[in-house]
Amino acid sequence: MRALWRDTALWRDMPVRGRLLAGLLLVLLLAAPLFADRYLLSILILIFYFAYVGQAWNLMMGLAGQLSLGHALHVGLGAYVAAMLWVYFGIGPWLGVIPAIGVAALVGAAIAWLGCRFSIEGVYFALLTIAFAEFTRIAFDHFGAAGGAGGFFVPYQAQRLGEWWNLRGGQWLFYYVGLALATGAVVLTAWLKGSRLGYQWRALREDQQAARALGIDILAAKMKAATISSAMTAVGGVFYAFYYDSLFPAQVFGIGRSIELILAPIVGGLGTIFGPVVGAFILTPLGELLTAALEKLGVNAPGAKALFYGLTLMSIIFVRPDGVWPWLARACGLTGRRSGASP
Amino acid sequence: MTALLSVDAVSKRFRGLQALDAVTLRVAQGELFAIIGPNGAGKTTLFNMIAGEVAPDQGSIAFAGERIDGLAPDRICRRGIGRTFQLVRPFAALSVEDNVIVGALLRRPAVEEARAHAHDTLRRLDLFDKRVQLASALTLPDRKRLEVARALATQPRLLLLDEVMAGLRPTETDRMIAILRALNDGGLTILLIEHVMRAVMALATRVLVLHHGAAIAQGPPQAVVQDPAVVHSYLGAEAFG
Numbered sequence: 001m002r003a004l005w006r007d008t009a010l011w012r013d014m015p016v017r018g019r020l021l022a023g024l025l026l027v028l029l030l031a032a033p034l035f036a037d038r039y040l041l042s043i044l045i046l047i048f049y050f051a052y053v054g055q056a057w058n059l060m061m062g063l064a065g066q067l068s069l070g071h072a073l074h075v076g077l078g079a080y081v082a083a084m085l086w087v088y089f090g091i092g093p094w095l096g097v098i099p100a101i102g103v104a105a106l107v108g109a110a111i112a113w114l115g116c117r118f119s120i121e122g123v124y125f126a127l128l129t130i131a132f133a134e135f136t137r138i139a140f141d142h143f144g145a146a147g148g149a150g151g152f153f154v155p156y157q158a159q160r161l162g163e164w165w166n167l168r169g170g171q172w173l174f175y176y177v178g179l180a181l182a183t184g185a186v187v188l189t190a191w192l193k194g195s196r197l198g199y200q201w202r203a204l205r206e207d208q209q210a211a212r213a214l215g216i217d218i219l220a221a222k223m224k225a226a227t228i229s230s231a232m233t234a235v236g237g238v239f240y241a242f243y244y245d246s247l248f249p250a251q252v253f254g255i256g257r258s259i260e261l262i263l264a265p266i267v268g269g270l271g272t273i274f275g276p277v278v279g280a281f282i283l284t285p286l287g288e289l290l291t292a293a294l295e296k297l298g299v300n301a302p303g304a305k306a307l308f309y310g311l312t313l314m315s316i317i318f319v320r321p322d323g324v325w326p327w328l329a330r331a332c333g334l335t336g337r338r339s340g341a342s343p
Numbered sequence: 344m345t346a347l348l349s350v351d352a353v354s355k356r357f358r359g360l361q362a363l364d365a366v367t368l369r370v371a372q373g374e375l376f377a378i379i380g381p382n383g384a385g386k387t388t389l390f391n392m393i394a395g396e397v398a399p400d401q402g403s404i405a406f407a408g409e410r411i412d413g414l415a416p417d418r419i420c421r422r423g424i425g426r427t428f429q430l431v432r433p434f435a436a437l438s439v440e441d442n443v444i445v446g447a448l449l450r451r452p453a454v455e456e457a458r459a460h461a462h463d464t465l466r467r468l469d470l471f472d473k474r475v476q477l478a479s480a481l482t483l484p485d486r487k488r489l490e491v492a493r494a495l496a497t498q499p500r501l502l503l504l505d506e507v508m509a510g511l512r513p514t515e516t517d518r519m520i521a522i523l524r525a526l527n528d529g530g531l532t533i534l535l536i537e538h539v540m541r542a543v544m545a546l547a548t549r550v551l552v553l554h555h556g557a558a559i560a561q562g563p564p565q566a567v568v569q570d571p572a573v574v575h576s577y578l579g580a581e582a583f584g
Binding site: 194195196199200202203206207209210211212213214215216217218 | 415
């Protein structure tokens with residue numbers, strides 16, 4: 001614990017104003033269920049989810065420079081493994097999350113290994129990740145035990161509603177679990193970034209050959225990045241499965257899902273610790289507002305949200321190529337002693 | 344006396360080009376050894392071979408008594424050989440300090456210890472005051488010294504320097520010479536490739552001259568520059584009067 005504290009530059013390097021703001025925000029979010037209505041809470045839950053999975057992706061891309069465009073694969077694997085263990089064997093998600101992590105981490109490691117073994121890098125590596133997500137989607141479309149294309153459902157059982165230990169509960173439960181996940185991901189990222197592994201990742205992101213000349217085992221560093229990122233993403237999948245109670249291969253593994261989960265870190269600031277959180281706080285409410293507005297207007301435009309996300313992404317990248325957070329942090333005088341210098 | 348680095352009759356052919364032809368050299372512990380030669384003589388190929396970027400077609404390389412040819416660059420670094428790149432390759436988006444910490448973490452897994460060691464290294468390279476700057480913001484002379492600092496932070500027993508003086512103004516060259524002199528006096532073995540003859544003459548204990556992939560002369564710098572073969576093939580008859 002003390003080592004965690006010492007190596008987590010997050011808090012130590014944060015100016016007083018930043019600590020106050022972070023503390024205030026956390027207290028506000030902890031208290032939110034007391035005054036917020038169901039609709040606001042549901043949006044906050046979505047924000048936490050996207051902040052969390054965005055953070056997981058950010059570890060791999062933002063810190064280690066490995067572009068994955070198929071991260072929905074790990075969401076889906078985590079979701080299906082935990083949901084199936086629950087439905088078929090009655091194994092609750094708190095336990096089921098472990099095999100879920102295991103499966104996703106293994107697949108993530110295998111993809112990273114293939115990439116290294118056959119020198120598939122950059123955009124080509126991204127294509128490899130898309131391919132894995134796509135053929136997993138197709139496999140699940142035909143996987144009878146998982147419901148195939150018709151979907152897999154976690155049954156609604158009224159008598160189990162209070163069982164928080166089985167992730168069966170109301171909105172409050174998911175709200176606090178989501179908040180804990182998002183906060184935990186921030187702390188984990190900060191710790192990893194300041195760790196030896198974090199330095200190795202950033203070196204390899206900047207210049208692989210130079211990193212290797214400094215004694216860094218590139219294969220090991222890449223595989224660790226992919227494994228940790230996939231494992232984290234799988235936990236998001238478990239959350240997803242038990243929050244929505246229904247899984248469809250096309251929705252869970254689809255490339256659209258993979259893109260959706262990388263938007264928050266890109267908008268917020270790649271490789272930064274708070275970027276994915278800031279990005280999720282910007283994008284999710286905007287998307288929900290758009291949906292609500294369209295509903296009110298009675299417009300039925302299925303692609304509107306995707307188009308809207310695309311336009312938002314383009315305009316933000318145009319105005320703030322480094323993402324919103326680095327600019328916001330400077331504007332609010334929140335840049336840390338060290339974190340300001342090195343993303 | 345056993346050599347720290349021994350390169351034995353290494354050859355390398357790229358398609359039709361004989362880049363290196365049975366080159367042999369020995370670098371003793373504590374030496375400051377220079378490799379010179381015109382462009383295309385095979386210096387960088389030899390250098391990359393020692394650093395593990397290319398494997399020799401024939402011949403062998405031993406470091407501290409163990410074969411290292413064919414090992415990957417990261418393993419060679421872990422054995423104790425640090426290197427710089429001719430075209431500097433700083434981690435641009437990282438601070439100067441973080442660049443050096445990456446090197447220091449090789450032998451010191453605890454980040455705070457690595458940071459302390461990085462600070463020591465930065466002081467030796469006159470970069471301490473610039474430690475919070477981004478590497479991308481440095482001038483070329485500073486980047487060259489950062490390149491040395493980063494390699495040095497891995498605590499090598501042998502430091503390979505690829506044209507660290509290239510592109511420096513005379514005052515900066517003198518500064519680099521003084522730094523390398525101090526490192527060598529501290530017991531570090533250095534192998535350098537250099538075009539700047541002033542630096543070679545000032546620093547090297549021994550010099551190897553490559554020409555068309557072959558070693559044409561070897562010895563103390565004063566003797567080598569007067570060697571007729573060297574004068575004619577490389578330096579030009581008028582170069583040293």
